[in-house]
Amino acid sequence: MEIKKLKNLPTSCQKVAEFSDKQQYAEAGFWEKMRVQIHILHCRHCHSYHIKNEALTELLQKHELNLLSKSEKEELKAKLVL
């Protein structure tokens, strides 16, 4: 459920989605985590989003992808002289 699709839902759901995302990067504070936990007890939409979000994090952590950094991409582009 995207934030834009949450427009018809209470603002608290939009906030909870943001806190849930932050939680995936360990950037949510104590009260933000509490707010997510309390909110998902009674909100089906946010509960489902939070569960999916955690599953995605777990999947991404299971598989560390070795990607090109921005500078490596610039280097490659320079070699192609585009």
Added chain:
Amino acid sequence: MSKERLQPEFWVDRYGDYFLYFTLSKVSDREVAKDIVSETFLAGLKSKANFEGRSTEKTWLTSILNRKIIDYYRKINSKKGKAEIKIDYTSEDQEGSWLEEQVSGNQSASADFSLENKELGEAILACLEKIHPKHAEIFKMKTMQDYDNEVICNEMGITSSNLWVIIHRARTALASCLDNSWFKT
């Protein structure tokens, strides 16, 4: 059906990560893999007049990449000495088989690269190709390359709240794509 057109200006952004990932599953050294990817793009650029548009740009480049990986193994084969490398291949006419084996699945170079991991990685990268390029780039920087929020915001010219909105959209799109491609298989 319209024919595919080459767009070399987007190659690095579109296929750079996937090609590096693909090459790393055949060659264990990251620097070597990077060189092979770079050579692939250069070869593609040189022979772009030969592209007939019957396959996708990605398929065409992947076939060049495969040839470059075979060339790499040919080169190290001639450097190291045939007896050392082709221990299981005794006759000359089996050389092709050895090279094919290296390219289709190099067990010794990347033993820890399990099939499931490879497929999962490919599914993630394929899904990232489907989402908005800027969102995908920001998502990769944040999730896979551990850049600080401040660095991402500066480099991509976005605000901190924009960052979280983009991350949210990318995560939602990725989850739904993986739901179809990975979890259902």
